[in-house]
Amino acid sequence: MTDERMPRPTASTQGPASPSQGPVVEPASEDVAPAPTDSALPGAHRGGFRRELTQPLPVAPPLAVHPDPAEDASPDVRWIPPTPVLPRSAGWSVLFGGLGLILACFVGWGFPVGVIGVVLAVLALRRPWEKRETALWGLGLSVGSLLYSAGWLWWAGTQGALFG
Numbered sequence: 001m002t003d004e005r006m007p008r009p010t011a012s013t014q015g016p017a018s019p020s021q022g023p024v025v026e027p028a029s030e031d032v033a034p035a036p037t038d039s040a041l042p043g044a045h046r047g048g049f050r051r052e053l054t055q056p057l058p059v060a061p062p063l064a065v066h067p068d069p070a071e072d073a074s075p076d077v078r079w080i081p082p083t084p085v086l087p088r089s090a091g092w093s094v095l096f097g098g099l100g101l102i103l104a105c106f107v108g109w110g111f112p113v114g115v116i117g118v119v120l121a122v123l124a125l126r127r128p129w130e131k132r133e134t135a136l137w138g139l140g141l142s143v144g145s146l147l148y149s150a151g152w153l154w155w156a157g158t159q160g161a162l163f164g
Helices: 090-106 108-126 132-159
Strands: none
Touching (some): 090 132, 108 132
């Protein structure tokens, strides 16, 4: 079978001039090791690293799954210090702010409760472990109670003859 797309070989080809000459094989150099005469079977030891035969390992005594009830169940942990109780003031500022706002709706003399709420809210805002939203609610309620108290005191001052 011939393919019309393939060109036909020409008389001038690269290679030996006659088939009687054959390929030329060079001898191996000195740095090449000669091939072994017999091949090893698969799985046969080929030398190199050998290790001693393994032996059974000693079995550790079994651990007590259910401890003796007479012994103390909780471990004695003296090296872990207890976590310090951090002061909390955000909730207290909400309480004092709400209480001061309720008092300010009826009496003008509830402003000290609002001042306490403002102080506690500012302290809570400066502490990173406090809830910021709670501290802001406490600050808002406390400032509101101070404004209502100031309004009551101003109104009471204008109604009576306190100054003059």
